[in-house]
Amino acid sequence: MNRIQKLLQEKKDIFSAYFTAGYPHLEDTMPVLEALQEAGTDLVELGMPFSDPLADGPTIQKSSEDALENGMSIKKLFEQIKDMRKTIDMPIVLMGYFNPVFKYGVEAFVAKCKEVGVDGVILPDLPFDEYNDKYQQLFEDANISNIFLITPQTPDERIKLIDANSNGFIYMVSSAAVTGAKSGLSDQQLAYFNRVNNLGLSTPRIIGFGISNKETFTTACKYASGAIVGSAFVKLLAEKGADKVSINDFVKGIKDTSEK
Amino acid sequence: MSDKSKYQVDENGMYGRFGGAFIPEMLQPNIDNLKKVYLDIINSEAFQKEYKSLLKDYVGRPSPLYLAKRLSEKYGTNVYLKREDLNHTGAHKINNTVGQILIAKHMGKERIIAETGAGQHGVATATACALMGLKCVVYMGEVDIKRQAPNVARMKMLGAEVKAAQSGSKTLKDATNEAMRDWICNPEDTFYLIGSVVGPHPYPDMVARLQAIISEEIAWQIKEKTDKEYPDYVIACVGGGSNAAGSFYHFLDDERVKLVAVEASGMGVSSGETAATIAMGDLGVIHGSKTFLMQSDDGQITEPYSISAGLDYPGIGPIHAHLHDTKRATIISATDQEALDSALELTQLEGIIPALESSHALAALGKMKFKPDDAVVITISGRGDKDMETYMNRFGF
Numbered sequence: 001m002n003r004i005q006k007l008l009q010e011k012k013d014i015f016s017a018y019f020t021a022g023y024p025h026l027e028d029t030m031p032v033l034e035a036l037q038e039a040g041t042d043l044v045e046l047g048m049p050f051s052d053p054l055a056d057g058p059t060i061q062k063s064s065e066d067a068l069e070n071g072m073s074i075k076k077l078f079e080q081i082k083d084m085r086k087t088i089d090m091p092i093v094l095m096g097y098f099n100p101v102f103k104y105g106v107e108a109f110v111a112k113c114k115e116v117g118v119d120g121v122i123l124p125d126l127p128f129d130e131y132n133d134k135y136q137q138l139f140e141d142a143n144i145s146n147i148f149l150i151t152p153q154t155p156d157e158r159i160k161l162i163d164a165n166s167n168g169f170i171y172m173v174s175s176a177a178v179t180g181a182k183s184g185l186s187d188q189q190l191a192y193f194n195r196v197n198n199l200g201l202s203t204p205r206i207i208g209f210g211i212s213n214k215e216t217f218t219t220a221c222k223y224a225s226g227a228i229v230g231s232a233f234v235k236l237l238a239e240k241g242a243d244k245v246s247i248n249d250f251v252k253g254i255k256d257t258s259e260k
Numbered sequence: 261m262s263d264k265s266k267y268q269v270d271e272n273g274m275y276g277r278f279g280g281a282f283i284p285e286m287l288q289p290n291i292d293n294l295k296k297v298y299l300d301i302i303n304s305e306a307f308q309k310e311y312k313s314l315l316k317d318y319v320g321r322p323s324p325l326y327l328a329k330r331l332s333e334k335y336g337t338n339v340y341l342k343r344e345d346l347n348h349t350g351a352h353k354i355n356n357t358v359g360q361i362l363i364a365k366h367m368g369k370e371r372i373i374a375e376t377g378a379g380q381h382g383v384a385t386a387t388a389c390a391l392m393g394l395k396c397v398v399y400m401g402e403v404d405i406k407r408q409a410p411n412v413a414r415m416k417m418l419g420a421e422v423k424a425a426q427s428g429s430k431t432l433k434d435a436t437n438e439a440m441r442d443w444i445c446n447p448e449d450t451f452y453l454i455g456s457v458v459g460p461h462p463y464p465d466m467v468a469r470l471q472a473i474i475s476e477e478i479a480w481q482i483k484e485k486t487d488k489e490y491p492d493y494v495i496a497c498v499g500g501g502s503n504a505a506g507s508f509y510h511f512l513d514d515e516r517v518k519l520v521a522v523e524a525s526g527m528g529v530s531s532g533e534t535a536a537t538i539a540m541g542d543l544g545v546i547h548g549s550k551t552f553l554m555q556s557d558d559g560q561i562t563e564p565y566s567i568s569a570g571l572d573y574p575g576i577g578p579i580h581a582h583l584h585d586t587k588r589a590t591i592i593s594a595t596d597q598e599a600l601d602s603a604l605e606l607t608q609l610e611g612i613i614p615a616l617e618s619s620h621a622l623a624a625l626g627k628m629k630f631k632p633d634d635a636v637v638i639t640i641s642g643r644g645d646k647d648m649e650t651y652m653n654r655f656g657f
Contacts, residue, residue, distance in 0.1 A: 051428060051560040052546070054437040055284045055444060061427045073558035098282055099545045103559030124284035125545065129272075149285040153447050158288075173286065176448075178441045 014226025273461025379411025471506025
């Protein structure tokens with residue numbers, strides 16, 4: 001069992017944060033990870049910046065551009081996180097586009113993930129069939145969870161197929177949108193969450209896209225094992241940098257369900 | 261032509277080891293849907309009737325196959341120019357947009373989005389949308405909007421909304437990213453009208469089929485004009501590669517016909533300022549397709565350079581990567597200067613001002629050896645009106 005599977009078995013209302021590696025400054029990757037853990041984050045999606053992030057909105061596009069400008073690369077990222085398991089216990093998922101991983105070499109990439117203690121990978125533009133055909137065995141042998149996305153437009157049959165081939169969680173995209181689009185969850189979106197929940201899937205879901213504050217986080221948690229805050233957190237980093245106190249306030253402000 | 265050709269797309273959307281549909285799940289239902297219907301629509305009698313009638317009466321086809329006598333004399337062979345520059349809107353792009361707009365209508369889509377670099381595909385899309393009364397949004401890099409003011413004005417006059425792509429290098433590849441983002445956000449009513457044989461399957465195949473009219477005409481025109489059954493050479497420029505795909509299409513399985521694609525090498529293949537993707541690129545995934553592309557060691561897509569805005573795409577259509585791989589086509593390259601020289605040469609020998617893109621194809625004449633009785637077809641993909649500013653600057657007129 002990897003850290004993702006263990007977390008999802010043990011916890012509900014999982015608070016997950018996304019940020020782009022090497023942003024706002026090249027060496028901020030580890031400090032931000034550590035601050036997120038200290039603030040009580042359950043799981044982190046660590047973004048590998050790409051020149052052409054076609055599923056991302058302006059906030060994450062900008063962070064990717066800046067990170068690349070700073071000199072971030074997959075090679076650099078693995079150097080930065082090579083000793084992360086000395087301090088970081090949270091499950092870590094690397095998220096990015098397929099081309100840089102393909103260029104690095106998928107086998108070498110998966111081996112390196114295993115070596116440094118990465119638990120999962122999200123590559124939105126690696127299609128299911130291609131993964132199934134060429135890479136599934138490789139990921140499974142290394143005990144790295146490949147996380148698939150589903151959207152309101154994904155047909156039930158395909159969701160079931162994805163479920164049968166997943167072993168971490170399913171990333172439930174809340175609406176037809178790129179990252180950082182409008183906040184708030186409509187009745188239509190809640191109906192979609194219910195539809196998916198009624199499919200009797202074996203893989204837990206975490207909701208992402210449009211989760212930016214306590215209200216949306218709390219609502220999403222009613223329909224899934226947890227939720228992911230991405231653009232809103234990247235915005236905070238843009239404004240405050242890798243500042244421990246503001247990261248702590250941000251996470252607590254969304255996650256803390258004790259104050260009603 | 262048989263669909264079983266080894267140079268054609270297979271049932272998995274692959275051209276050999278190239279192609280496929282590397283797209284985020286958000287686009288999957290749209291792509292699946294298009295994949296399901298596009299062949300039935302294209303092969304239907306209703307579509308063919310409407311498409312062929314628009315090509316004839318609106319686009320002005322067939323485009324002439326013209327024996328360029330003085331140019332032929334100079335190079336000691338027989339040069340036939342396929343005059344796509346004489347099409348309505350001035351380039352081959354309209355063949356594709358008229359076809360895709362009919363497909364969009366058959367699918368009940370109400371809103372058309374497109375990407376454009378220099379603005380030629382944007383203008384051709386806006387034209388087709390005006391013709392059909394459909395809403396049109398064209399994404400164009402902020403840098404290109406500034407460089408191509410007349411085409412921006414043409415699109416607006418045609419009723420299109422031109423949206424600036426402000427991310428990345430603010431050029432064609434970023435405009436393509438923006439169009440894909442729009443499609444992700446508007447999956448129900450919107451049709452993405454891609455301008456070249458690039459993007460996820462089925463786009464490369466769909467666009468190639470719609471441009472195939474070029475080679476369909478060459479095939480009968482060459483018999484009409486000569487005593488030959490087929491041309492010895494077909495030469496076309498390649499950026500994404502739609503006019504080349506269309507020029508080659510009906511000859512793919514006739515190996516007697518030599519196919520030549522000319523890339524833009526900008527300041528020179530190894531100058532670092534080039535768009536010669538086959539020469540300088542390596543395997544990767546761009547805009548949903550596995551193909552050769554220009555990228556850094558870290559897999560970041562790099563900005564190509566060419567004097568011709570229509571050829572500076574960092575990838576190449578998967579069909580051309582496959583034609584190169586199988587050695588079915590010869591891929592050569594021409595520099596900015598060679599293209600400019602060829603443009604001037606054609607203009608002064610034949611009275612035809614070609615687009616800078618097409619001038620790269622013409623540059624092949626000086627780079628290859630032809631026999632006196634060869635029939636050499638060169639596709640003039642577009643006219644040079646849009647490039648007059650460059651010509652004025654470079655030639656000092």
